Amino acid sequence: MLSYQHLYHAGNAADVHKHAALASALAYLTRKPKPLSYIETHAGRGLYDLTAPEAVKTGEAAAGITRLRAAFPEAHPYLQALARNPDHYPGSPALAHALLRPTDTLHLAELHPQEHAHLRQNLRAPNVHVYKQNGLEMAQSLCPPTPRRGLMLVDPSYEVKTEYEVLPKFLSTLARKWNVGVLMLWYPILTSQPHTPMLADLKTRFPDALTHEVAFPPARDGHRMVGSGLFVVNPPYGLQTELAALSALFKKAA
Template sequence: MNYRHIYHAGNIGDVLKHVVLAAVIEYLKRKPAAFRVIDTHAGIGLYDLSSEEARKTGEWQGGIGRILAAAALMPGGVRPILAPWLRIVAEVNGIDTSSPSGDALPEMAAEALIAYPGSPEIARKLLRRQDRLTLTELHARDFKTLSGRYAGDFQTKVIELDGWLALGSFLPPKERRGVVLIDPSFEDTREFTKLAENLIKGWRRWESGTYIAWYPIKDMAAVRRFHKRLVESGLRNILAVSLSAGRPTADGVMKSSGLLIVNPPWTLEDDLKRALPWLASTLATGAGAGWELEKLVDE
């Protein structure tokens, strides 16, 4: 396994994934009962955008960089949806987020961005004291960094493990409430098949959990086969969403990605209908930019 997310941190795929992850966690917090977040392909938690790896690709500039540059023009209806995520981005960059309003966006220039939070850090900062976080990471170097970051944190458990095994080992969690984020590297051409098989396996072990599965969009035929497999599997309540900066291509920088969400919060679809048009127009770089939202299977 050679994939390392530092090359892609903060890109358009992260924007979509982290907006949705934060929205799901905020919804879970509406009830006092504890929940668990399970991140199967966790990475290192926090990414240094001044590092050689991040500067080599500069993908964050087309993602979180564009969002911050346009934040002052963000419509009022979009702000409360993006605020939980953007406040964490500001916090890891040393910006004061102690606003009296939870929907207020901290002032932060894209040029001041030196770090970007991965999904573990976003989840951890959104947890309440009673909630728990389980992180699995197989890459030895990244596991060492991740485990060091959360050493001594009683709410966070870090395990050196193939993320696919987590779906069999940790479900259902004892809290019986929560969300599973599945964000594989897609280095393997069989990744869509593995994603479908393991998502189905996980759901059968814990049918009431929320699942967020991320995938790049380069081959639309592969995406359609993936969706078809899940529709035919018997899974219920499936929402598919995509965000594109331009027309997807098989080679080059990823311009489009998608999420398949099983058991989404009932509020999520309407939230995304408000946020996605602004995100798509802000991140657009050429023909084919846009967004899609489709309920693949009803409850």
């Protein structure tokens, strides 16, 4: 949805969950020297100034990365990515770029004109390809990518309610075209639980996939997001163990 700008929400508890899991997955995938593809369907601007009025206004970063950062072990790849972007909070494209290698290829889609312009400015590198295009359409056109080994992150804003209905079929189509790809879908856990039918559909289509959820307090009075979820098709080895540690971290910081 073209009204959505992630600057208001950057660094929130859901970002911490999603980005820490993504960092763990990429850290495992890059242990092997073979190059890989990284695809992101809703990239945003890549880097976020958490001192900007938009970020301060919502208080979500204060309830997220500011509160949770000290709970991570120093060796966690998420902290490594944060350290490589000391002046800004790295969204998932910048985090992936910080952890990937020059031999890996990144494909990033962002349809919002302003966010797309920021993304092109913030992530300029020979191995980064930025698309001003619907992210699901971009992913369909690229898959299977070259190299075939790799990961796709799908994390829409869910401001368009039909996204909950479209995504299970989308992932099924992608999995058939790219059967070796790691497909990571993020979803918010809201007080109204709109993700429940989508998750049931996904589990029917992908009985061997990994589901991981964390709960956290609302960032402010009346805020409807009380948790964050990930659904991972073809999860990398060891990711389930990493996510269990992440659950413990969130519970400890609660």
